[in-house]
Amino acid sequence: xxxxxxxxxxxxxxxxxxxxPFLSYSKRNREKVLEFAVKLKASNWIDPWFDEEDILxxxxxxxxxxxxxxxxxxxxxxxxxxxxxxxGFFHKEIRLALDTAAEKPEGTIFIIPIRLxxxxxxxxxxxxxxxxYFGSIEQKEKVYSNLILSLxxxxxxxxxxx
Numbered sequence: 388x389x390x391x392x393x394x395x396x397x398x399x400x401x402x403x404x405x406x407x408p409f410l411s412y413s414k415r416n417r418e419k420v421l422e423f424a425v426k427l428k429a430s431n432w433i434d435p436w437f438d439e440e441d442i443l444x445x446x447x448x449x450x451x452x453x454x455x456x457x458x459x460x461x462x463x464x465x466x467x468x469x470x471x472x473x474x475g476f477f478h479k480e481i482r483l484a485l486d487t488a489a490e491k492p493e494g495t496i497f498i499i500p501i502r503l504x505x506x507x508x509x510x511x512x513x514x515x516x517x518x519x520y521f522g523s524i525e526q527k528e529k530v531y532s533n534l535i536l537s538l539x540x541x542x543x544x545x546x547x548x549x
Contacts, residue, residue: 405434406542408499409459411480413470419503419520420465426531432549433538435463452476456483461541463499463534466517468506485511496541499534 408427412420424437436459442451456462462484470477488497500508500517508517518530539549 404547405432406461406538406545406547407434407436407459408461408463408538409436409456409484410438410463410465411456411477411484412465413467413473413475413477415469415473416465416467416503423463423465430535432542432547449476452480453483456480457487460545460547461497461499461538462487463501464512465501465503466506466508466512467503470503471506471509481509481511495544496537499537501530501534 410420410424420437421439424435424440427433427435436455438448438452438455441455442448462480464481464484484498488495491497498512498515500512500515502508502517502519502521504521505519518533520527520530542549
């Protein structure tokens with residue numbers, strides 16, 4: 388699949404009624420985010436953009452990520468202490484998500500920050516309500532349920548049936 392086919396995949400999912408949230412994370416949090424990706428994919432109306440599944444060998448990963456963010460319906464940003472203090476493309480993804488969000492109508496649910504540990508939320512994300520996906524199993528289930536409610540609101544706004 389070429390990058391244009393990746394775009395086609397996203398377009399086809401939109402036509403097929405699937406919400407495409409982009410999963411932004413540091414490689415240090417891969418396992419926790421993979422858990423989220425699998426859980427989201429189990430739904431019949433969500434097809435998360437996850438780099439390990441949506442970038443094929445040989446594709447230019449940076450342009451694939453940029454295309455993924457720009458063409459997603461929402462961006463879920465997974466924050467952790469390690470991710471925030473390490474250097475890498477993760478920080479560029481956050482800025483790209485913010486630039487893309489600036490093109491959306493006021494009040495659009497597009498950026499959804501999720502803390503994976505008790506980290507400081509970056510100033511640039513302070514205006515967005517974040518949730519804490521750590522602690523008890525009950526806490527994690529509540530956060531996941533609230534995330535699904537946010538994604539349902541975004542899907543309804545886009546005319547995607549849930």
